Amino acid sequence: MSIKKTSLNNLHIKYGAKLVEFAGYQMPIQYKDGIIQEHKYTRSHSGIFDVSHMGQLFISGGDDLTNDLEKIFPADLKKLKTNQSKYSFLMNNKGGIQDDLIITKTSDGFLIILNAACKYNDYEVIKSKLDNQYKLNLDESLSLIALQGPEAKNVLNKVIPGCDSLKFMNGNNYVYKNEKVYITRSGYTGEDGFEISIKNSDAETFVESFIENGSKLIGLGARDTLRMEAGLCLYGNDLNNDTSPIEANLKWAIPKSRIETEFVGSEVLKNQFQSGVKKLRVGIKPDSKVIARGNTKIYNDKNQEIGKVTSGTFGPSVEHPIAMGYVDNSYSTVNTKIFLEVRGKKIPANICNLPFYKKNYVKGEINV
Amino acid sequence: MSEVKYSKEHEWIKLDGEEATIGITKHATEMLGDIVFAELPEKGSHVDKDGTAGVVESTKAASDVYTPVSGEVIDTNQMIVDDPSKINEDPEESAWFFKLKIKDKKEMDSLMNKEEYEKFSKETSA
Incomplete structure (x- = not known):
């Protein structure tokens, strides 16, 4: 299979990107400033992210669509107002997460944002579970651009006036160059920000207009590093087919109204709600400067293995190594002393609260 | 003039009598990106040619640092442990990694000179 390019590929090259393959796409790992400067610029000003490799799945048609989607996803879709978004999961029958996603109610159905590496499989799974009754469109004629950071609202407002009135986890239609764009107030950095769905052919000039207004790619x-500081999960690292939303400490994303109802994996989740889970995702802060990356083994003070790190890096804003991982439930309390095996040495660390970096979202009517 | 040579693992080594100073090249730092952690060998320990003698980590990944020659570690640079970003700033001068009392000068023979290394690093990063 040949490597795919997003509509911003030329722009990435123009701004000096170091390109890598990610989920079948050629994507920028960093630009000239480097990861730390880019991270800090997003926290202090605003950053532009090409996330066009992610799936934009539009589902429409039929009065029973909401009902049928609730048989798949553990979200309260009936209560969702038009243009409101919810974080949810596509699960398997064992309650394991096949993908984590954002569902937004649109005027004629739903828009689901899927992880790049999962999107084609998700499409097939959702299509078959819906018995081919509805219109599904994994729309690759659209790009997805995230604009994140404290200045994001000012930058976006200069290009598309009125966007700053959007509430967190809400979206709406706007017009750019006589074309429809769909904007939601959301993101993956722990900052206020937006995600904009825009026609591929308009994406480049759209992003250039952000750059002209002081934002950077x-x-x-x-x-x-931004999402790790914000304590957010990366599918494939922190979430996979063998971890449930309860184990992943994402219980908040399963509304109480859905616990007794049926959806894919509901039996297992109901059980876990009642009886608890054996392992739990936690934040981990090493005592020293040593970085514990994914797959690092975690031990207790008796040298018994109690879990594994799933993501770890140096947090540029907290200026310290940070990690998250799964530990045996009895070690999941904040301030529990643990040990991380890095290059043969046991490095002391503590279980800590997530996020590492405090959120700065603009809150709307959301009950997280 | 002391002699500077380069290894295929992107270390530089400057020999001054029997004392060698070792660090990583500017090219290596450009490939690694922002360095956020450095671990150095213990003073007094012995390291063998092409063996690991330290670690550097960027935000993205960890990489071993190898020693281009064998010898006894006589000094390490605490500055880069305290502030690893110095390695990105000045990799081939003040941000050296460790100093060795070398065992066998002949081990230097297999290493590249500046011109050879520049050609090598261009070819391998292409």
């Missing part, structure tokens, strides 16, 4: 490297 940010690569996947900084996207990863």
Whole structure:
């Protein structure tokens, strides 16, 4: 299979991106400033992220669509107002996460944002579970641009006036160059920000207009350090087919109204709600400067293995190594002393609260 | 003039009598990106040619640092442990990694000179 390019590929090259393959796409890992500067610029000003490799799945048609989607996803879709978004999961029958995603109610159905590496499989799974009754469109004629950081609202407002009135986890239609764009107030950095769905052919000039207004392109490297500081999960690292939303400490994303109802994996989740889980995702802060990356083994003070790190890096804003991982439930309390095996040595660390970096979202009517 | 040579693992080595100073090249730092962690060998320990003698980590990944020659570690640069970003700033001068009392000068023979290394690093990063 040949490597795919997003509509911003030329722009990435123009701004000096170091390109890597990610989920079948050629994507920028960083630009000239490097990961730390890009990370800090997003936190202090605003950063532009090309996330066009992610799936934009539009589902429409039929009065029973909401009902049928609730048989798949554990979200309260009936209560969702038009243009409101919810974080949810596509699960398997064992309650394991096949993908984590954002569902937004649109005027004629739903828009689901899927992870790049999962999107084609998700499409097939969702299509078959819906018995081919509805219109599904994994729309690759659209790009997806994230604009994140404290200045994001000012930058976007200069290009598309009125966007700053959007509430967190809400979206709406706007017009750019006589074409429809769909904007939601959301993101993956722990900052206020927006994600804009825009026609491929308009994406480049759209992004250039952000750059003219003082924003900078940010690569996947900084996207990863930003989301880790914000305590957010990366599918494939922190979430996979063998971990449930309860184990992943994402219980908040399963509304109480859905616990007794049926959806894919509901039996297992209901059980876990009642009886608890054996392992739990936690934040981990090493005592020293040593970085514990994914797959690092975690031990207790008796040298017994109690878990594994799933993501770890140096947090440029907290100026310290940070990690998250799964530990045996009895070690998941904040301030529990643990040990991380890095290059044969046991490095002391503590279980800590997530996020590492405090959120700065603009809150709307959301109950997280 | 002391002699500077380069290894295929992107270390530089400057020999001054029997004392060698070792660090990583500017090209290596450009490939690694922002360095956020450095671990150095213990003073007094012995390191063998092409063996690991330290670690550097960027935000993205960890990489071993190898020693281009064998010898006894007589000094290490605490500055880069305290502030690893110095390695990106000045990799081939003040941000050296460790100093060795070398065992066998002949081990230097297999290493590249500046011109050879520049050609090598261009070819391998292409």
